[in-house]
Amino acid sequence: AQSVTQLDSQVPVFEEAPVELRCNYSSSVSVYLFWYVQYPNQGLQLLLKYLSGSTLVKGINGFEAEFNKSQTSFHLRKPSVHISDTAEYFCAVSGNTPLVFGKGTRLSVIA
Amino acid sequence: SQTIHQWPATLVQPVGSPLSLECTVEGTSNPNLYWYRQAAGRGLQLLFYSVGIGQISSEVPQNLSASRPQDRQFILSSKKLLLSDSGFYLCAWSATLQGTYEQYFGPGTRLTVT
Structure with a gap:
């Protein structure tokens, strides 16, 4: 079985500052990893995914994530955030089960 | 391209009343379908899935049930709503149940039980 831990429930950051949202996973099989974003009162939208190959994955809206097998992590980063990045971010893992989601991290960008 | 619809968008229902939420997918065949509930501060809870x-x-024992009467239609129901059923309900689809294919989400239904 797989599990996901998002280490921060809330992350406040000033506009144009860098941000990292942390995600750790647990699995006994090979995994596929995903980051989703949810804006208020909307469904989830895929930001990026890691399936295989290069451990640095680039997604939409300037986000990227790095898969680290030894640390079982898949942290999400953006070098300079905008007010419009204010949202909830979910990390998810899939292996031999349907997607398992973390509890989410609320990113608040402060002007 | 594929699209996923949910309705209604918002719903206010009294305790003890029935519930029916509908989800339909267009542009794909034989999708895997999912119902999630999102309560405040509790992340996503997988309720049902269908292959x-x-x-x-x-996935979770409760007073909710799901049905899939057609290939691209997924319905979430309850005979008698509880206050604890309030939340944001999301439908999703994927090409496979596990592995490399991501899930695509609908816009959600906000349910308030009063």
Whole structure:
């Protein structure tokens, strides 16, 4: 079985500052990893995914994530955030089960 | 391209009343379908998933049920709502049940039980 831990429930950051949202996973099989974003009162939208190959994955809206097998992590980063990045971010893992989601991290960008 | 619809967008229902939420997918065949509930501060809870017509798997025992009468239609129901059923309900689809394919989400239904 797989599990996901998002280490921060809330992350406040000033506009144009860098941000990292942390995600750790647990699995006994090979995994596929995903980051989703949810804006208020909307469904989830895929930001990026890691399936295989290069451990640095680039997604939409300037986000990227790095898969680290030894640390079982898949942290999400953006070098300079905008007010419009204010949202909830979910990390998810899939292996031999349907997607398992973390509890989410609320990113608040402060002007 | 594929699209996923949910309705209604918002719903206010009294305790003890029935519930029916509908989800339909366009542009794909034989999708895997999912119902999630999102309560405030509690992340996403998988309620049901379906790999085909009439095939429903329940992840959490509760007073909700799901049905899949057609290939691209997924319905979430309750005979008697509880206050604890309030939340944001999301439907999703994927090409496979596990592995490399991501899930695509609908816009959600905000349910308030009063």
